[in-house]
Amino acid sequence: MKSVFDPTVETRKVVMKCPRAGDLLKNYRIDYVQNGSKPIGEAINERSLNSIDVMNELNTLYEKNRDNQRGMTKWEKQKVNALIQYIIDAHHSYLYMVLPKLQSMITTIFNKHVGTHPELSHVHYLFSILKIELEQHILIEEELIFPKILAYEKKPTLNALIDIKEFVEDLKREHEHISQFLKDMREFTNDYKAPDDACETYRLAYVKLDELESDLFQHLHLENNLLFPRVIG
Ligand SMILES: [Fe+2]
Ligand SMILES: [Fe+2]
Incomplete structure (x- = not known):
């Protein structure tokens, strides 16, 4: 299955598409508000985290919540x-x-x-x-x-x-x-x-x-x- 997020996606876009990722990023002390335009891969590296693991976590979180996120991600429209x-x-x-x-x-x-x-x-x-x-x-x-x-x-x-x-x-x-x-x-x-x-x-x-x-x-x-x-x- 193709992953929805790759390391080049802007950090804020991850939370826009998957609001629950906000808490996950907070736990990793990744700032998606003030540094929202930073690519997620770069933000992960700056925190010296394992990029593959965190990207997997984000993609899994998105897949798990795919259905109930539809209602939460409507803001752009x-x-x-x-x-x-x-x-x-x-x-x-x-x-x-x-x-x-x-x-x-x-x-x-x-x-x-x-x-x-x-x-x-x-x-x-x-x-x-x-x-x-x-x-x-x-x-x-x-x-x-x-x-x-x-x-x-x-x-x-x-x-x-x-x-x-x-x-x-x-x-x-x-x-x-x-x-x-x-x-x-x-x-x-x-x-x-x-x-x-x-x-x-x-x-x-x-x-x-x-x-x-x-x-x-x-x-x-x-x-x-x-x-x-x-x-x-
Ligand atoms: Fe306000
Ligand atoms: Fe405000």
Whole structure:
């Protein structure tokens, strides 16, 4: 059987065709959001992984999920407004729900364990800034930029396109910043591994932070690799 992915395929295209590959790439610390245009073979080599094994894993994952992926990979053909609505419903709603809960958990574990785990002061600080950035970011998307994109879809004009392009560049810069926060967070949390003496809340906070990272990767991937190219080319 012919493999669907070869090492020259762009990393973002792998996740566009096989959304479940996002988690696999995350486990291998391959960034499909900020380095989405890099060929997958190159990204694998940079991580010093076995290229044949990882390519096999990706191709097997695609084959296994071939049927239920059809519904998940429709974004390239769907209307822009459907994609925007999905981003708001699936990813922005998740952030509105999870960020305050995580803030409270991280403040609790910071107060309780910072004496024995000083790295928690970095985790607490980083998360607090990330939360503020994310809340502002998704609000600007929902209140300002997504409406501009929807208006442009209805009535495309050159001026509107130029305006949207500038805003999209700002959003992409913010996405880079968010990605950097996630990298730093991973470092300070020892890849989200709670220490042996961690309490239940400590462990749960790290599990939830890891989930936040996965969700943000999918979220930023949909915007950077699918939504923005659809609108500004
Ligand atoms: Fe967003
Ligand atoms: Fe965004």
